[in-house]
Structures are given as structure tokens and as C-alpha cells.
Amino acid sequence: LNAAPRRPPRQQIRFLPTPAPGGGGAVELVPTRVPVLADHPLVRGPRFKRLKVGAGHRLDVKSSGVFVLGVGHGNKLLTDLYNCHMTKVYTVGGRFGKATEDFSDTGKLVEKTTFDHITREKLERILAVIQGTNHKALLMYSNIDMKTQEAYELAVKGLIRPMEKSPPIITGVRCLQFALPEFQLEIHCLHETQQYLRKVVHEIGLELKSSAVCTRVRRTRDGVFTLDDALPRTQWDLRSIQDAIRNCRLRVETELERTLG
């Protein structure tokens, strides 16, 4: 970053004494444009000694996926993005037959159960109920008086969302794959933690009169940032980061303007 071309040094106009064209010892003051010495690279030193990098929504050690970071002035946008309260999308993989203490497949075993009575239809029924109760929670925590016409119009458009701190809310669940004992869900949620998603998988197992553990949690979208914008380990260099920032800038600005006004 420091090797990139710098801003040209500031110029100033100084009256420098130069010998007069006539001759003799007379000195004339001639205005000339001279670079300011304070801007000289050797005086100033490298432009960037430290970079401030801030993190967006948390992603714990056992999960993977999109993780938003802010660099330098972008850190200010991070708070604004947090206040937009946009949904995040996760792909959660689960496995029936086991229940563990920390709801993931690497934890201490609590119980083993049968799962051959589970069908995709039963799972989808449970998912529909989860969506229903979470939809109710969405309307309740959004702190709008239900008796107003405004609340009715927002509910019709589906725009009611809690704009402050609230318990985790799931706005949508869908079963992507179902092959006993494994299954995969796509979960859209707000204000959640990855451990909460693992707990949801465990509770789905309990509702189906069996048990389930979560095998993987992968965030596929965080607000406006999707997997396509995310940089894998091999692309953590300056050029890719700069391109990524440039690509997302417009989307972030429009989103902030739309939500926060």
C-alpha cells in the first residue's frame, strides 16, 4: 500500500531572491512555485503505518462463510450497517440420531435415538410452525402499535422488522436437502448467533421425537454482501481487496440510504 503513488506534494508560492538580470549585487524578489519541504517523502515517512480494521457481525470459530470487515473510514459504515438490521442467510447442515451437549457433532454425547420415522413432509411441517411463531415474534418486537393503520400497511408489505435489539428471530426457513440421517436447511434470520442456530437444529430434532446435531453452519449472505463478493484465503491481497471494496460501495450506499434515510 505504501508503494502506491502518493499525492503530489503541496506547492507554495514564495518570493525567492534571485540575482537581478541587470547585474551587480542587486537582489530581486521573484515569485516562484516551490514544493513545501514538509511534504517531502523523506520528511513525512511512509503514508500508512497502521490500518484500522473493524469486524461486522460475529462469526464463531466453528462456522464459516461471509464475514464483513471495515477498513479505515469504512469502520464508520459498520455501525450504520448494523443499525439497518438486515437479514442474514445461513446454510445449516444437521444430522439426526444424536444429541450432544453443545448441539454440534463434536460435543459430548447426551443421547442416541432412532430416526427412521422422519420424513421430509414431517420436517417441513415443523419448519412451517417455526416460521409462523417467528413471524409473530417479528411483529411483536418491532414495537409498533398494532392498532394503527400504519402497522396494518407495513404488515401487508412485509416490512415490519425490529429496528432495535431483539432476541434472535428467524424470518424464513427452507429445507434444501433431505437424505436420512443428514439434512440441510437455509435459514434467514435477524439478531442471531451461530450457537442459536445449532440450538434450533437440536430443537427440530426434539420436535420430531428424535434428536439432531448441527454439522455445519455457513453464512451465505450478510445484508448486501454475498458469497460472490467474499474473498477466499488465496485472494487476501491489496488488489483484490481494493476491487471488492469498489464493487460493494454502490450497493452499501444505496442500502444505507434506503433504510436510514
Add this chain to the structure above:
Amino acid sequence: MAAALGAVGRARPLLRRALSGAARPPSTHELREAEEAAPVFQYAGKAARRKDRVFVWGFSHSGALGVPSFVKPDAGWKKPRRIQPTPYRLETEEKISSVACGYGFTLLASDTTDITKVWGMGLNKDSQLGFQRSRRDQTKGYEYVLEPSPIPLPLEKPQQTRILQVSCGRAHSLILTDSEGVFTMGNNSFGQCGRKVIEDEIYSESHLIHQLKEFDSRVVQVVCGQDHSLFRTKKGAVYACGWGADGQTGLGHYNTTSVPTKLHGDIAGVNIIQVSSYGDCCLAVSDEGDVFGWGNSEYLQLASVTETTQVNVPRHLPFKIGKIKEAACGGTGNVVLTEEGNVFVWGYGILGKGPNLIETAVPEMIPPSLFGWSDFNPDIHVAHVRCGLSQFAALTNRGELFVWGKNLRGCLGTGRMEDQYFPWRVTVPGEVVDVACGVDHMVSMVKSFI
């Protein structure tokens, strides 16, 4: 020195026996072995059947919910629960196939061939639940029945006849059987039980249950209005009896009728597939998707065809909203369901489109996004609509129950006591199959998830 060392050397083995090695955390191999050796529990087998349950909520002090501990708590320090604001499970002996809520009482019916087929609970001041012999005094009957109690019916073949449907009005009830006609009980001061009005008849503690058999064909649906009764036969005709001052009997006059008489007007010759009524207005749906209405129109229920406030002959309601599948009538508002699964409301009161829509004569559609329809779930639509006196209920094809309307004494089941101006989900632990709405309480039939 050697001796001292020797002594220590001999002491060490003793120490080693007393202190075994510190417990190590189990290695991965040991964990996997322990996991494989763990027992496997089975909670539900492959042939597990979904269980049928009944949930009740609303005003409980009349005993209409069927839970005696709400009215008379079993411990002295407990207070009686006047209102049950959220669904509460009611344990029943048999699988219940039909439910009806009246004005302060409930009827549960099962289609079994056992002798006991109908249970009733709640208000019994007009013997709308039959004669419930009091245990304390064998000559008297109960005025309030707190628990689902069997109703003895004078059946000719009690071990073959099945109950198809029950219906409750303000102070009378109708029970429809498959081969023995319709049984009516309760108040008959307007002839709503289908028998002659006897002056100064005392209805409480009465043993009289009337049987109606003379119709043009088998009766397939019975509906109770507030003080009138409607019967729909297999041929598509509608019969009515009872109070007619608002024209709700649809027979062309405003007098009471004590014998079920066939309706004419715009429904003559039309094959009616569903009738509905709860207050003083009635709606009928034909097999071609047309809706007919008669009765009270003070709340603009029939204002699309007439300016008068009472209509005593069935009139066709020319709505251009599509083919209608089901209709439900409330006290002041009506709701219909079209073939596409859209819900239309009209009338007066809290209609479900926000606090601004108080009355309308023309049906207005409730946006499907309020019932859970979204890009994520595009195949959700409403499957049934039901009406109470001032509240509405809708069941989706996914088994979710949505309610809206006036929250009289907690009858909506949302857990709050405020009125609900747009459809709100009721959290029921199961898939709701059917719901019956009363004045201040509701009963639902639910199937468990697994």
C-alpha cells in the same frame, strides 16, 4: 546412606499404590467407543400415528371451555380463571369429529358407534345440552355444566347411527345424524327447535328432545342462527324455522315459523352446497360459486342488492370476485373464500383491513401476505373461513389459524386482550384442522405434528 536410600525405595511402591495416575481426558478413540456403546432410544416408531386433540380458549366462567378447575379451582387458595387467553388442551375420551360453539356453551360430537356420541358443556339454562341430572339432587338438573358431559339422545339404533355434525345457536342446539334425521333441543320460544311453540313453556331442566325427519331428502348440514335454524338437504334445498322478524328465515314473511319450511326466492332450483349463519343474517353458496343472502342487513351485509335493512327472501349477491367456495356469516360482518384461496370481507365492525376500514357494502380482499404468503412460501392459501359473533377465523392449507376481530373476553386466543385489526396467527401446538367460533370462546380440532 545406602540403607536410607533403600528405605525410601521401599516406601515408594506404597505411595504409588495409593496415588493412581491423575485422570486424563478421554482420547478420541475412547470417546468413539463410548458413543458406539451408548444405547439408542426410540420415541416414535415408523407406524406412529398423529394424535387428534382439542384446544379451547376464551371466556371460561360459564363452563363453556369444559375445564372445571377454571371455574371451581381444586385447591382453596387458587383463584378461578375467568378467561383463558391462549389455547388450552382439553382431554377428551374419544376422537372428536365435530365441534360447535353457542352463546356460552359448547357441543362436542364424535362419529363413533358407541352409545355416548355427544358431549356438552357450559350454559344449560334452556336445556340446550339436554337434561343433565344433578348428582346432589336426582330430581333436578344442572344449570351450568363444567365438564364435557354426555348428552343422552333418543336414538332408535344407538349402536349404528353416527353423528355427522352439531350446531349451536343462542339457546338451542341441533344434532345431525346420518340415518335418524335431526335432533333439536333447547329454547323453542320462536320455534327454532322445529316444534310448535307452547306458551309459557319452561325450558330449563326439560327432558324434551325433538326429532325432525320430514325433509325432501337427507339433511347434510345444519346451521343455527341466533334464534333460528337452517337445514340444507342433499338435493341442494334449504329449510328454515325459528324467529323471522329480521327475515332470517327467508320465507317471505317476518313471522316466526315452528316447522321447517323450504326456502324459495333466488335459490329455488339452485343446488346449494353450503349454508352459514350465526347472528341474524344468512348466506348460502351454490355449486356454481354464487352467493345468496337474506336476513338482517342493518350492517350493510346485503346493501349491494337492496337499501332495506331486512330481507326476507333469498337474494343473489352479484359480486365479481371469482367463484366462491365457502361463506361464513357473523353478527355484523361476513366473509367469503374464493376458489383461488382469497378472503373477502364486508359488513360492519373490525373487518381485518386495519382500523380504518369499519364498514363496507362491497367485499374487500384481505392481502394474502397477511396469511403468510410471501416469495419464500408462494403456495400458502386459505382453506377455510369461520365466523363468530364479532370475530373471524381463517385456516390455511398449512394448518395455521389466523384470527381477527373484536377480542371479547379473550376469545381470539392471541394472549392479549386488545382487539385485532388484521389477521394474527394463533400459536397452537399442532396442525389446526377445524375451528368453531362462539361469542366469547373458540374451540379447535388439532392434529399433532408427528
